[in-house]
Amino acid sequence: MSVFMDLNLSFTADKRVLQSLVETAAHRECPVCLCLQEIPTPTPINKLIDRLPIVQGRSRPIRVLNRLTVVMSDSSHFRPNAVEYRSFDLLAVRPTTEKLFHAACMLYDVDIICICVTEKLPFFFKRAPVSGAVDRGVAFEVSYSAAIRDASMRRYTIANALSLMDTCKGKNVILSSAAEKALELRGPYDITNLGLLFGLSDGDAKEAVSSTCRSVLLHAESRKTASGVIYTVKSSSEPGSQQGAPSDSRVTVFILINNP
Known part of the structure; x- marks a missing residue:
């Protein structure tokens, strides 16, 4: 399993609050966290926080x-x-209509599709569109902090998450906080328990805060710099291989093609 990640922390101009958010994320063993920024160019993190905290258990x-x-x-x-989009490491959309949700799944070159958790x-x-997004490597995001703030939002969060899981079967789902303050952050194992409440299996819930998040980062990097081609070729086994081994093996080759 990859390292734990939180791909959605709310940006604030208050440096003290932002410092507290990042330090709490580091203490919760989340080595990657995202600060939401407004267009235009985001402020470099070294101008907001003098010294980044060390991730718990790491150097x-x-x-x-x-x-x-x-x-x-x-x-x-x-x-x-x-051009403004290129300044950001991750690009996410939150569609509010069915038509826009379909377009985001099938057409838009984004990394994350956010599911609304504050209303029905x-x-x-x-x-069809959900499977299309999964095939394109786009992830669906469910945020949990709204469920902590308000009881009615908790009902909407659970209901909307269950509806999504029933369709996507837990594939390409990430769980994030969308936290505005440190008290709204939870540890990775608490989040996986929330994932079970949202309809994820135990394995999918763990991946939703680790390996699926890493896939999102890789998708973002390839979206900004290159496109990839994957193909599989058959190769003969080497001489002197163990008896009973298959006569051939398959090798998967991944090629990166730089955009012009």
């Missing part, structure tokens, strides 16, 4: 990235060729 400091989340109520809100969704998840 290196926490890694902080910048993320842009576009809340979409109209297709014009997402500008795929916008005005549409149902359909298997």
